[in-house]
Amino acid sequence: GDQVEQSPSALSLHEGTGSALRCNFTTTMRAVQWFQQNSRGSLINLFYLASGTKENGRLKSTFNSKESYSTLHIRDAQLEDSGTYFCAAEANTNKVVFGTGTRLQVLP
Amino acid sequence: NAGVIQTPRHKVTGKGQEATLWCEPISGHSAVFWYRQTIVQGLEFLTYFRNQAPIDDSGMPKERFSAQMPNQSHSTLKIQSTQPQDSAVYLCASSLDAETLYFGSGTRLTVL
Numbered sequence: 001g002d003q004v005e006q007s008p009s010a011l012s013l014h015e016g017t018g019s020a021l022r023c024n025f026t027t028t029m030r031a032v033q034w035f036q037q038n039s040r041g042s043l044i045n046l047f048y049l050a051s052g053t054k055e056n057g058r059l060k061s062t063f064n065s066k067e068s069y070s071t072l073h074i075r076d077a078q079l080e081d082s083g084t085y086f087c088a089a090e091a092n093t094n095k096v097v098f099g100t101g102t103r104l105q106v107l108p
Numbered sequence: 109n110a111g112v113i114q115t116p117r118h119k120v121t122g123k124g125q126e127a128t129l130w131c132e133p134i135s136g137h138s139a140v141f142w143y144r145q146t147i148v149q150g151l152e153f154l155t156y157f158r159n160q161a162p163i164d165d166s167g168m169p170k171e172r173f174s175a176q177m178p179n180q181s182h183s184t185l186k187i188q189s190t191q192p193q194d195s196a197v198y199l200c201a202s203s204l205d206a207e208t209l210y211f212g213s214g215t216r217l218t219v220l
Contacts, residue, residue, distance in 0.1 A: 035209075045210065048207055101150060
């Protein structure tokens with residue numbers, strides 16, 4: 001079936017630093033979304049990409065459908081960025097499958 | 109725009125009882141998705157509807173689980189004869205043309 005492999009599973013960053021999260025897909029996906037799940041459990045949509053790169057503030061995401069991966073870059077991390085980040089890939093059937101998540105902790 | 113509304117926020121049932129979870133999608137959205145989240149399994153796809161029609165229910169356990177969307181304004185997920193392993197947060201999301209998903213706050217189901 002459709003699989004989404006997300007890495008790393010956990011990440012600690014000091015404030016002001018940055019890093020990248022990655023999702024690999026085992027089949028061709030038509031689009032990808034990235035979400036942040038906050039401490040209350042709410043899933044907040046960060047990006048929807050059918051191709052290319054999008055940027056919003058300190059976040060940037062890229063989706064390469066040919067090579068079947070997507071990345072989420074966080075720069076200048078802030079304490080409020082802490083949470084769990086999920087990628088979700090949309091198959092050609094419109095079914096959306098989630099990765100296993102990256103638990104991000106931003107340290108002062 | 110109140111967003112996706114899920115009720116109840118919390119539900120506790122005894123083993124063997126029935127549980128019905130409700131979802132009101134964002135007005136005008138044509139697609140509704142149901143997911144289940146647990147620590148062990150993560151976010152699992154259950155089923156999705158487009159224009160009220162069931163499109164893909166490949167994630168639904170074949171027994172005891174059913175989902176319906178009788179009209180544009182709500183969808184229900186029904187679990188019959190609940191078991192402790194059904195305990196999870198059940199999340200509903202809606203989208204316009206199956207693009208960006210907007211999630212509700214979820215229903216936390218606890219089966220004793």
